[in-house]
Structure formats: structure tokens, C-alpha cells
Amino acid sequence: MTKREYIRSVLSIFAKSPFRPLHVHATKGGDAVRKLNEELSAYFACDMPTVLRLNNDVDTLEHEADIIKQTIRAELSSSIMLPVHADDLLNFLKPQDSICDECQDAAYWLTLRDCHVPKELEDGFRELMSRTLATVEMYELLVDTLSELLESSFGKKDVEETLELVSKVEEMEHQVDLMEKQLMKTIFEKEELLDGGGVYFFVELTKNIGRIADRTESAADRLRTMVLRR
Amino acid sequence: MDIFNPFVIALLAAALYMAWNIGANDLANAMGTSVGSGALSLKQVILVAAVFEFCGAIFFGKRVVSTIANGIVPLDNITMIDSHLVIVGMLAAILAAGFWVTLTTFYNLPVSTTHSIVGAVLGFGLVSAYHGIIPYSDIHWSVLIKIIASWLISPLLGALFAYILFMLVSHFILHRTNDTFAIEKKFIILQTMTACYMAFAHGSNDVANSIGPLYAGLNVLGLDSAQIPTWVMVIGGFGMVLGLATWGYKVIQTIGTKITELTPTRGFCAEFATASVVVLHSYSSLPISTTHTLVGSVIGVGLAGGLAAVDLSVIGKIALSWIITVPVAALTSALIFTGLMGIGI
Numbered sequence: 001m002t003k004r005e006y007i008r009s010v011l012s013i014f015a016k017s018p019f020r021p022l023h024v025h026a027t028k029g030g031d032a033v034r035k036l037n038e039e040l041s042a043y044f045a046c047d048m049p050t051v052l053r054l055n056n057d058v059d060t061l062e063h064e065a066d067i068i069k070q071t072i073r074a075e076l077s078s079s080i081m082l083p084v085h086a087d088d089l090l091n092f093l094k095p096q097d098s099i100c101d102e103c104q105d106a107a108y109w110l111t112l113r114d115c116h117v118p119k120e121l122e123d124g125f126r127e128l129m130s131r132t133l134a135t136v137e138m139y140e141l142l143v144d145t146l147s148e149l150l151e152s153s154f155g156k157k158d159v160e161e162t163l164e165l166v167s168k169v170e171e172m173e174h175q176v177d178l179m180e181k182q183l184m185k186t187i188f189e190k191e192e193l194l195d196g197g198g199v200y201f202f203v204e205l206t207k208n209i210g211r212i213a214d215r216t217e218s219a220a221d222r223l224r225t226m227v228l229r230r
Numbered sequence: 231m232d233i234f235n236p237f238v239i240a241l242l243a244a245a246l247y248m249a250w251n252i253g254a255n256d257l258a259n260a261m262g263t264s265v266g267s268g269a270l271s272l273k274q275v276i277l278v279a280a281v282f283e284f285c286g287a288i289f290f291g292k293r294v295v296s297t298i299a300n301g302i303v304p305l306d307n308i309t310m311i312d313s314h315l316v317i318v319g320m321l322a323a324i325l326a327a328g329f330w331v332t333l334t335t336f337y338n339l340p341v342s343t344t345h346s347i348v349g350a351v352l353g354f355g356l357v358s359a360y361h362g363i364i365p366y367s368d369i370h371w372s373v374l375i376k377i378i379a380s381w382l383i384s385p386l387l388g389a390l391f392a393y394i395l396f397m398l399v400s401h402f403i404l405h406r407t408n409d410t411f412a413i414e415k416k417f418i419i420l421q422t423m424t425a426c427y428m429a430f431a432h433g434s435n436d437v438a439n440s441i442g443p444l445y446a447g448l449n450v451l452g453l454d455s456a457q458i459p460t461w462v463m464v465i466g467g468f469g470m471v472l473g474l475a476t477w478g479y480k481v482i483q484t485i486g487t488k489i490t491e492l493t494p495t496r497g498f499c500a501e502f503a504t505a506s507v508v509v510l511h512s513y514s515s516l517p518i519s520t521t522h523t524l525v526g527s528v529i530g531v532g533l534a535g536g537l538a539a540v541d542l543s544v545i546g547k548i549a550l551s552w553i554i555t556v557p558v559a560a561l562t563s564a565l566i567f568t569g570l571m572g573i574g575i
Contacts, residue, residue: 007481008255008335009262010521011488012547013528017538079543083535148410151493153396153535155405230535 015080018072018089019146022096025072026143028065029099032058033136033212036103039110040129044122046115058107065100069093083150084226092222098215099136106208113201118193121202124183128206131179132213135172139216142169142223149227159227166224173217180210237317238451242465244324245444249469250477251331252343252436257283257470258478259521260432260504261425262485267497269421272479272486278422279429280471286433286512287441287467292458293515294435298347298442301373301515303355305446307364313450315363318570319354319563320447324440326350326563330555340544341551342519347439348377349559357564377516381552384507384518385526392503392530399495400534417494424501431508432520433467439517441466492528496536500527522548 039054072093076086117125142165145158152158187194187202194202232238261279264270270278300306309316327346334341352374359366407413445462474482492500504520504527511518525544532540 005338005484006254006335006477007484008259008338008340008521009481009485010259010340010525010528011485012340013525013541013544014489014491014537015539015541017491019538077543079541081529081532081540081542083532083538150538151410151414152404152407153400155400155407157405157408 016075018076018082019150021068021072022089022093023143023146025065025068025093026096026140028061028068029096029103029216030136030140032061032065032100032103032107033133035061036107036209036212037129037133039107040125043110043115044117044126048111048115051110051115055107055111058104062100062104065097069097083154084230088222088226088229092219092226095215095219095222099212099219102208102212102215106205106212109201109205109208113197116198118190120190120193121183121186124179124186125202125205125209128176128179128183128209131172131176132209132216135169135176135213136216138165138169138172139220141165142220146223154227154230162227163224166220169220170217173213176210176213180206232452235451237321238448241317241321241324241444241447241451244321244328245440245465246469246472248324248328248331248343248347248440249437249466250473251328251335252439253283253470253473253475254477255331255335255473255481256343256436256519256521257429257432257474258481259485260428260524261474261478262482263489263492263497263501263524264421264425264428265482265486266489266492267418267421267494269418269494269497270425272482275425275482276475276479278425279474282426282429283433283470283474284464284467286430286435287437287470288433288460288463290430290434290509290512291437291441291463291466294438294512294517295442295445295458295463297373297377297515297517298351298438299446299449302348302351302370302377303358304364304368304370305450307368308358309450311363315358315571316450317447318575319358319567320351320443322567322570323347323350323354323443323563326353326559326566327439330559330562334551339551340521340525340548341555342381342522343436343439344517344519345381345552345555346559347442348374348517349556350563351443352556353560353563354567356560357567360564378556380511380514380516380518381522384511384523385529385548387510388503388507388523388526389530389533391506392499392527393534395499395503396496396531396534396536399499400536404495414494417498421494421498421501424498424505427505427509428501431505431512433470434512435508435518436520437463437466437470440469442517491538496531499531499536500524503527503530 035054035057042050145162149158183206261275305316327350330346331343355369358364504524507523
């Protein structure tokens, strides 16, 4: 209310849609995981300057995602009416935001240890990372369907389409889980190639990447609740 | 009737100013939703509004004009005692309503021109009763209660109607298509029709806000006619269209660029519901606020799940403006009347 214009309008009835920033927020998560994927490759190539640079990029993305999250929360006052429950929306925003957080942790973790990696572990990590990335990218597709849901005002077909993608994300996360367990096993099998610090480093890295997929699955699950509990 | 009578000129000028205001803001709001969804260009909207606003005012506006002119305060009774009082009183009423509307517009408060004029006319009735010209019981309280009840009912009706409409549209059309984009495109044509309907509805109800007191005043000044002459209605229509063309286009642009959520299907439902409720009230001779009804209709579409985000805090502001507007307009009108009489006019 800085400039007084001679205008009386109905505009104040239309609030800002939280769904667009929500979509941008999901993309930040996807971008962060893509950066992490690159960072992991750089780590295996022992290109530490790139690892550090990409770690900074992930930090930036995480910070941007935080700001979007805060804006969404701040603008969702109690007088705003949405086609879904506001609580559900906020409940789904939380795990979506954690995707970035977990990604940030993993990206930082990679900068902590020198890049001595037994060849036997490299393939496993590449596989784990690429499956996690695929899960997150499937999740991005899922969030894309939200705009169609809004356009058709939650038409049956569109809801089904969305729910199908939720199941896909869950299935892919399950695969990541299996992969994670397998990789942990491999790490201890190759124990003699690593020192104690090394074992700890790789076990934590495995868990950390696994958590990215976990949070993605959790966000997808909450998204389903939001769509169904309308 | 002597057109060069200073009272005639003053009444005409005040009524034109009021009509200009209504066109610049209320009509612009009613039409803005069509521009927002891309159904019509700005030029088209002004053209459509001009034609249909005129039609609504001239062919369907007389009932509400009679309510404002004679339905709330028995001006005929006052005329029999002292006709001069009515002329000054109506001038005071338009000036008071115009002043309040101007003030609140600067502060972007959702005040209704209808509420203002009803309050202002009531103010004149009360001051007449205060001076013992008519007994308080002569004021048509039952009509006033009906009018005030309609202010509460009209947004609710708009919400209900828009809710049902959007439910039907989403159930029978949106949920049964794979191509919402094509559906939205088809609704653009429908929305062009509702824009005409909206302008017609607005003209039929809101023309009275400027023309009601003007007609009452002119009647006393020897406008020798039992029926409301068409040329008086034309003045109202002209003033509103002038307001839209000289100022309202800015309001339309502001609304049009900011309402992106209101796609043609949603806009159609909100507009159709609003226009129907307003026309219904015009038919029942009840002056209501088009803008408040539109707000109700938008909420209705939102309740039906048609909008991404609706800010309900505007309801509180509207409720507050209801409570404030009538007493303030009545008081201002009474003060202006007393002032004008006091300086010997």
C-alpha cells in the first residue's frame, strides 16, 4: 500500500497460488540431486575442485528451496482457501524440502574425504545414485501432474494418473532400498581395502543417498494423501 | 422543466459524477474478469459494456430507480409539504454518496455504491423526520429491511449458484475430457456472452445509484411525467460508460493482468451466477452490490474446488464496509442537507 490509486477492485479475493512455487520447489530438489550425481562422478574421477564447486551449487539450491518453502508457508494464512487441505499441503512440502536437505548433506560429505575409492565399490555407488536420481525425476513428473489436476478440478482420470505416478515413485524407492542394503553388504565385504574411516565414510554415504530416495517417497505419499483427502 | 435552473444543473452534474464513479470502478470490476481470462480484448470489453450497460439501464433499470427514488423515503409526502426540501435533499444524497465512494476508492475499500446511496437517501429521510416534516414511521422501514437483507443474501446466492454451476461444469465437462485446454477455449465463446449478460445486469441495477435521486429531484422540479423518462436513464448509462472508457479501462487492465487463475470455465461460472443474481434483484426492485455478489460467486467457484487460492479475508472487509457505509453515508447526507439549507439554498 504505497501508492494510492483511484481503484476499487475485487482483486484481493484472489490469493497467490501456492502450487506454482511448490512446483518450482520440487524442481530445486531435482536440480540438487542432478548436481549431486555429477559431484559423485567427479569424486570418482578424483576431480576435487569440481566436487567443491558442485557442493557449492547444491548449497545454493538448498538455500533457494528454503526461501521458496518459507514464502509458501508465510503466504498460507488461515484466510486462504485452497482446493486441498492447507495442512496436507504443508505436510507434503516438508518431506519435499528434505530432499534438498539430504542432498546437501551428501554433497558436503563427499568433500570430506580424499578420493581413494576401490573400483569394486564404484559401480555400486553409480547404480545407487542413478536409481535415486531416477526416483527423484519420476517424482518431478508426479508434481507436474498437479497443474493438470487443478485445471480439470481433480477429474477422475487425472487423479488416477497422479496416483499411478505415486505408486511408481514408491516402487522405485523400494528398488533403491534393496540396492542400498546390497551396497552396505559389499562395503563390509571389501573391508580390507578400506580403513575404518573409509568404511564409515561409505556406509554413511550409502545411507545418505538412500535417505534422498526415502524423503522423495515420503513426499509422494503425502502428495497422495493431499489429493485423496481433499 | 427549465433545463437552466441551477438545481437541475447541479443535480445532473452530481448524478453524472456518481455514474462516472460507478462506471470507473464497479462496472470495470464486473467486466475485468472477462479480460482476465482472455475472453475479450480491452476494446471489445468497453464496446460490449457500453452497449449492454445501456440496454440494461434503459430496459430493465426502472424498478430499482423507483425503489431508490420513492421506496425508502416517501418523497411524495415530503413534496406535498415542501417540494424544495426534496430537491436539496436529493442533491445532498448524491453528493454524500459520491463523497464516500470517492474517499473509500482512494483507500481501496470494498465499499458499495449501492449501499452508499441507500444510506444517503435514508439520511435525508431521517433528517426530515427529525425536523418533524414526516413522522419516523413514514420511512418505509420494511423496504429498508428487505434491501439490507438482500445485501446479505445476494453474495450468498451468488456463491451458491456459482458453486452449483462449477460443480456441473467440472462433473459433466472437465472430468470427462483429456484436453482441458480445448474446453477452456470453447468457454471463451460462452464467456463473451456472459460478459454481455454481466453488463446488462449491472446496468439494470446500478443505474439507480445515480439516477434514483436524480429522478426524484427532477420530478419535483417539474419533470412532468408519471413514468421515468428514458432520457433520464440514458444519462445514467452514458455516465457509467464514460466512467468505464475514461478511467475504468485502467481498473480492467489491473484486474485483467492479475487474475490469471480465473480461466474461462471458472470466469463463466462466476459471471453467469453474478449476472443472474443481479438481474433477479433488479426484477425484484432491490438495489444490491454487483461487486459483492461477484466476490460471493468467486468464493462459490473456490468452494467447488475451481480456484488454486481464494483469500477469504476480504469477507471481513466487506462485512465491515456494510456496517460502516450506511450510517456514514446517512450522516454525511444529513449534514450536507442541513448545511445547504443553512446557507439558504
